[in-house]
Amino acid sequence: MRTDTELDNLLDWVEGMRKRVREIAQEWESEEGNLIMILHAIENELGYVPRGVANELSQELGVPMARIYEVITFYHYFRLAPRSKHTVKVCMGTACYLKGANALLEEIEQQLELREATGAQKGECSVESVRCIGCCGMAPAIVLDDETHGRVCLKAMKEILKQQLEK
Amino acid sequence: MIAQETMVTAKINGITVRVPEGTSILAAAYQSGIRIPTLCKHPDLMPTAACGLCIVKVAGEGKMPRACATDLRDGMDIITHDSELTRVRRTILELILSTHPSDCLTCGRNGNCELQTLMGEFGCRDDRLEKHIRDIPPDRSSHSIVIDFAKCINCARCVQTCQEVQNVWALSMLNRSIDTRMAPAGDIALADSPCIKCGQCAAHCPTGAIVENDQITDVWEALGNPDNYCTVQVAPSVRVALGEEFGYPPGTNLTRKIYAVLRRLGFKAVFDTNFSADLTIMEEASEFVERFAHGKGALPLITSCCPAWTDYMEKKHQDLIDNFSTAKSPQQMLGVVAKTYYSEKMGIDPAKHVQVSIMPCTAKKYELERTNEMFASGYQDVDITLTTRELARMIKQSGLLFSEMPEEEADSVLGEYTGAGTIFGTTGGVMEAALRTGYYFVTGENLPEDAIEITPVRGMEGVREAEIDVKGTAIRVAIAHGMANVDKVLEKVRDARESGQEPPYHFIEVMACRGGCIGGGGQPYGVNPNILRLRMEGLYQDDRDSALRCSHENPSIQKIYEDFLGEPLGEKSEQLLHTRYQARKQYLR
Amino acid sequence: MSTTPLTASALAAHWDGSADPHPDIRVCMDTGGIAAGARDVYQAMLDTRDESDVKIDIQRTGSLGLSYADPVVISRDTAGQTIIFGAMNVDAARLLIEDHVRNGNLLEDHVIASHERGADFGDKPQTAILVKDTSAKADKDRTAHVQKLIREELTFHELHERIKVYRALDLGLYEKGLCLQFLPSRITYAGLSEEDIPRIIEESARSSQVLKDLLVTGRDLQERIVLRNSGHIDPEELDSYLRTGGYRGLHRALLEMSPEDVIQEMKTSGLRGRGGAGFPTWQKWQLTREPEADRRFVICNGDEGDPGAFMDRSILEGDPHAVLEGLMISAYAIGADTGFFYIRAEYPLAVERIQRAIDQARAAGLLGKNILGSNFSFDAKVRLGAGAFVCGEETALIASIEGKRGSPEPRPPYPSVKGLWDKPTSINNVETLAAVAAIMDRGGAWYGEFGSGKSRGTKVFAVTGKVRNPQLVEVPMGIPIRAVIEEICGGADSGARIKAVQTGGPSGGVIPRDKMNTPITYESLQELGSIMGSGGLLVMDESDSMVNVAKFYLGFCVDESCGKCAPCRIGGFQLLRLLEKIDDGKGKSEDLDTIRDICHCMRTASLCGLGQTAPNPVLSTLNYFKDEYLACLTADAGGKK
């Protein structure tokens, strides 16, 4: 059971969110075909598109939920569930692949398992493989919480990961 | 003035063809006697270009265009069939099969499935690809239709139908690549979605991925129970479509054979929904006269006999609830008088009276329990609805040879109908029937013989507007069919209301399905504009063949008011024949 | 930055004064550079400068293309001499301020020799010698030893105070043994032995004589038209672009030419789309101009999704105004009033810089109503992709801008007739538009001089993979693939043997080593079963398995398939399964037939380019390296597994 204050806070949060969705929608209202830009704005703010927000957006924009879900599930950038605290994106583009990105990915997964085994919070960090982040010249490349690292070897990978997760 | 059509001349398999500009290669080939295989293109819909089966070769072009989505251009030299094309088409079918369960024997489409037919034709004999089948359980949340996701081939016909033709947006395509799948909007149960149960998705699906909720077994069981007194009603549009399942040309009127076959199936009494259509008109026309002539109630009056439409309105146009006719649909009116008046008269215990309806429609399955008013008899007024397609299957199961059925009459008093009742089954029909009787109510006389057919309200245009002269008073009417078309009409009503102007129309007829019930979601598969036209013609012919063509002239109707109901909009009529509407949420989740 | 609208003459005034040599330091701050640490380097230089008495401008700039050397810093002294430093780090950054700027010294192991090479010593005294062992198996100790030898010789001739010797990071020469370059003359000697050193110091260093037998002349094969400004100007400042002659092409188009003239100029240039298909640009503009319409749109396709390609990103990040200028010229030629930049969301810096360029141009009156006093009005907006490769396809891109799933539509109707919001729309690639600006400035005839056959002008390639110096190159079309790989980028990495190169990314094919002399043109690559594509050039060596490479590219297309049409959605998926099966050693010989059937089906019956070309990597590896496939089959199918 939630206490009344907790409930009030939650409702405030919901109301605040609703307002923000309306603001974002209005900001783009004069622009035709703004759905993707709006979803980007929501992603930036919340890290995902909660169902309630999609609903609010649907009403605000007059765009059917069906369309919003079609779009969210089509584009890799949008998601329906919250992100974990940290994300590592391992580039699996051609250049990185040829230069051993596979091994990096395995290493990271191993490291994270190890961390969880030794008490770190489950799911603190999610791993995604992405296709080319535009640093092919510096393959293999990874992005850890918006910070790009190029020419990463296994050893450096371990170090970077440790430092960032410890932060 | 008709604009001069520009013609294009081209060659298909060496034969010169001349067709109007804008004709697809597919259509042009068909006209010259060549069928190009298709799976995603439905004659009723814009091409989705999803399957690739219809590719053809064009001399001098490297790429092979899709015949369904490419217009024939002047001078094209096209090959539609050769060994290479056949090989490519067979590979496509093999690919589709690799993601499709081979469950034909237990499938709702066994025997009339487009995929199955093509597989048969192309003779894909070896299963050289490993299967990859969607592991999502079927959605049985809706009373009207069942979605079997595993069988979906992603042709997107249903999505296009639901979004563009119906503007409901209950279905969508989610995800991408091999994970692309059709799902109810927002990936929830269909029953929680904005679905209005029209069944148009099922009618357009080439496979067994969306089918009506099959209730034949329930009917067999009801018939088999000796305690039951089973009666049945058959809707206007069923009579001109059922024959297609038994080899009759579309539009053949088989009313009397249907009565006979229903009796042989075991129904104790056979009623005709056309009778209650006449009853609906009595109530609805009276309502109209009240509102139009006596200023009691909102104008325009909007018809409400299509449950998919009422659902749509309750979800999307709630501000117009007051404009709705409160008269129940013919199905429900028949149900309630069968279980009250008829039961009483025949001394049947209404608790044992099972009323089955044969409808062109999947939404009617939902209407049975729509609100409390559907139980006005004290029992569920109509118990089970079968669609035309289900009836056809049931007849086949029964072993009855439909073509050998004699011609019989329906049971009195709920079986007699006029030409006005029968045209309910087509777009514009309710309006025409209501105007015939409304004219009589206002002027006290029938429309003259040569004006009884109100042609301005007829046709297949998505929205039709007309002005009908009632002895000097103009009645402005609009007719919309295909759910997406209604929004335009309602927008005009709303605009006028907001700017304080007189409503643009006095009376609006809306049918969710294209063509009205003749194009219903439960009708035999494979409709195209031509089949719709033939079914429509069948109903208009039935009207022309009727001795009586106005609902108020129906002697059985006069009798039921005399014996039982009193008068239109009277106390008993209100109690049994009318309903209420309420605002509903589009999403229950 | 200008805040009042620029008039035509005020714009022209900016183009002078561009020659003004003004000492500064520029840090290549594109995504690649930043990933390598360019931000820290930049900050360290700012801090060091501010803590010291050194006065020098420190700026950001775009990429020079030297990915292998990131982070890269460019220094220009009062004499206008430019020195490039690579592989920078924070310590080197401090040193660069304190020792290079203050004392004029270069940085050991960081300096990159000029790729242009002098023919005579001129009248200035030489100040530095850069040395490097350019053989694949270069030995650091040997270079240090040679460096010591040179120093000893210089000391012997008492030149050591004046001429310093540095180990170079890169000399732009490969497999030429020991090489050195004099600065500032850029006299370069190659193929040296230790015995040559006394002679070089005595005759060249002391007496300024050119040793013809050792001399390397000319420059590398690159021709920088599209990349002309990248690494030279500050991409975040309009003035910086204007000083190089920016918007002169637009000026010319608006004030001197009719839209038809502009289209004619494009025709003269022979420019074809750099986005992959190579459709003549003038023709696309013409087709978009023709249909009756109340509005038209232009779109810059910055979706660059090919894994392994970063040309468009570098251009957007390094010279955003040039792309904007190109888009405006296309809009003028077509009669469009609004343009969109559709840019991958994975390129935040490119988005930021394009947005800034638009804002600056708008503030300067280069966007808006009656631009430069003409009756041409135009505005541009940025739209982000959201992680879908297929959105690079024109009809999918349009759907995406309209706020829908990026699913392609059948063509015809082409976007030039029915595009964005059903209006005629012209879509051009970033590189195409950057070339447009240059063509309008310098003329179609000038541009048409470069190239070969029907492939005119230059093409940018991102050379990556198992190559010694992965980098961005811009070369005139028609030169052999081998020249790009070997002469510019140094051939295979760590001396391994190149097996094949792959062009065109997932839509392209492999070109085996013995076909590497093929000239780079749209037609010749197609003949080999590959395509020009957008410009990814991936080098593979003997250790790379071709089955694996095919699997990789196909895997990309399978993930990125929009899922709309059956041949691509299921065909790609099943093809990948078959390749995996073969790669696992479980393949049967019938599987190869099935693979060919599916490939054929995808090529002919897929709706859009993605599915139509997805089998290319499979077919081309199967064509050139069938043995590798056969070897993978099970033993009873005649394979080895």
Ligand SMILES: Cc1cc2nc3c(=O)[nH]c(=O)nc-3n(C[C@H](O)[C@H](O)[C@H](O)COP(=O)(O)O)c2cc1C
């Ligand atoms: C699947 C697919 C992806 C594409 N991706 C890109 C892209 O990222 N950038 C690009 O400029 N063109 C891309 N293209 C090509 C474009 O559709 C289009 O031909 C091009 O932008 C036209 O510009 P151009 O004439 O200047 O080359 C792609 C095509 C396909 C079929």
Ligand code: SF4
């Ligand atoms: S959908 Fe068609 S092919 Fe599939 S199982 Fe049913 S009948 Fe067979």
Ligand code: SF4
């Ligand atoms: S078609 Fe073949 S599989 Fe199907 S029931 Fe007949 S014999 Fe059996």
Ligand code: SF4
């Ligand atoms: S029944 Fe009608 S509303 Fe419901 S999903 Fe099907 S087409 Fe859409």
Ligand code: SF4
């Ligand atoms: S459910 Fe039927 S109509 Fe809808 S996409 Fe699937 S196969 Fe096509």
Ligand code: SF4
């Ligand atoms: S138009 Fe007829 S068939 Fe269609 S939903 Fe309405 S009542 Fe049912």
Ligand code: SF4
């Ligand atoms: S990739 Fe090139 S331009 Fe970009 S930072 Fe590196 S060297 Fe500079």
Ligand code: SF4
């Ligand atoms: S070929 Fe692939 S990407 Fe293109 S439309 Fe078909 S499924 Fe989508």
Ligand code: FES
């Ligand atoms: S392939 Fe990894 S950054 Fe491009």
Ligand code: FES
């Ligand atoms: S990243 Fe530099 S050594 Fe590993």
Ligand code: FES
């Ligand atoms: S019928 Fe034409 S693509 Fe499916």
